[in-house]
Amino acid sequence: MIEMLGVIAPLFVLILLGFAAGFATRFREAIPYLNAFVFYFALPCFIYTSITAAPSVGSFPLAVPLIVLTVTPALAVGLYYLCRGLGGLSKDLAAPVSLAGSFGNVGYFGIPISIGLLGPEAGLTAGIVHMVHNIFFMNGYPLVRTAVLTRAREGSAGSFGELWRGQLWPILRRGLLLNPVFWFMVLSLVVVLTPFGMPDLFNEPVAMLGNTAVPLALFCVGLALHPALQGVRSGAVPLLAVGIGTGVKLLLLPAVTWLAVLPFYDALGPVWAGTLIILAATPSSTTAFIFSEQYDGDGRMAAAVLVGTTGVSLMTLPLVAALLL
Template identity: 70%
Template structure:
């Protein structure tokens, strides 16, 4: 346990540094620009370098694709209906609870922790599972909520699917997949790893230099993001039940379900793929859930509360998961 804290603890110290910096106005004002740099430059280059420099992993086992999609998707749907049935105060919170309780911080947290706990051989597996996880949520939630909101505001004049797709749904897919720099760099890394393609040194070296900024800066941004999240929580009006449901689902139920799903396929997956799947499932709620909930639900306070609580509690739960894996 102490060894795992030694691996994961420094990451939380960087988060605390970012949180402390957030009390200064100029750092809070710089948060969107810092996040933009991480998303468009630092994180894509970090994942690319981690994947292309990782030891060979052989093939891509099919269960490694199915488990994050099926398990996480089923949890999201189940959590939605459980929250709706938890009382009148919780019912309107079902969608953001479902999102925050299943969409983990697999990029900023999951990939560096996987590499730190399992070793550099986890780079390719973590990058692929990250891509699958984000493709599911960064498309699924905006698409579903946009369609639901369009139906709710049509006022008796239903919008045709072709019009809805052209005007509102296709831009989401295009932004989340085709124009997503993380996905583009992962796709390039997969070509390098699984084909004879080799990128020249004058490309790989500056990419690696940019990637070295990703982990500390991303964690610093997580600390900064806790301030608007806490402001949303302090404003009140967030029921306790969906906070508990979302946090418990993210830190306990999802890792346990993933572990249960991994067991029958362990011989096929091997320790690296199995470990990566469980570590990424155990990450706290993503900072993106707050932004998505603000945009698509009109109120990000519940997502903010689950983000803050799950991030704080993961200081205990992540070392326990890592210790269990080892």
């Protein structure tokens, strides 16, 4: 357990540093700009460097996308209907709870923890799982919420074609065609799987930018805890739903992922299997808070689950890591 804390504790130190800095207005006002730098520059470079520098792990098991695209969506849907069944405010906030209770911080937490615990070869496996995970969430939630809210507002007055051209296609275009993380993932896989290579004039600046990704991203997580805590203190979020979302994200999702991995373990091997479980055990992503603000009109519920999962994961992540090893 001490060894696991040695890997994970520095990440939480960076979060606490960001939280401390968030008491200054200048840093809170900089959150959108820092997040934009991480998303458009630092994170794509970090993923590219992690994948291209990783030793080969052999073939790509088809069980990986099968597990990611089955377990996580199923739990997200189940969490949604569970909160709907609770009634009251939990019913109204079921969508952000389901998002924050299943959308993990697989990039900022998952990739460095996987490399630290499983070795450098986990850079490739974690990068690929990250891509599959994020393609689903960063397109699925905006598409579903936009379609549902538009239909609720306009009824059947508009055609699907109009909805697709006016709202759904622009979301999909941003999530894939204009997503730098996606294209750097594609480039890194081309470099790894083919004789094609990039020159040092490209690789060296990319590596320098990538080195800023994890510390700056976790610093931003700490900054984001301030609006999250304000939402909790305001009483606008039901604590029962927050607890359920936190429990599903940190306990149920990694447990069900472990059960899903078992039948395929011989095909996956320890690195792929361990990566899937570690990434499932990460706390909620700050993107869940941003998406809920944008598509639900109020990000306080997602922010509350973000606070809960970030704090509790300091205990659950070392436990998951110890069980894995």
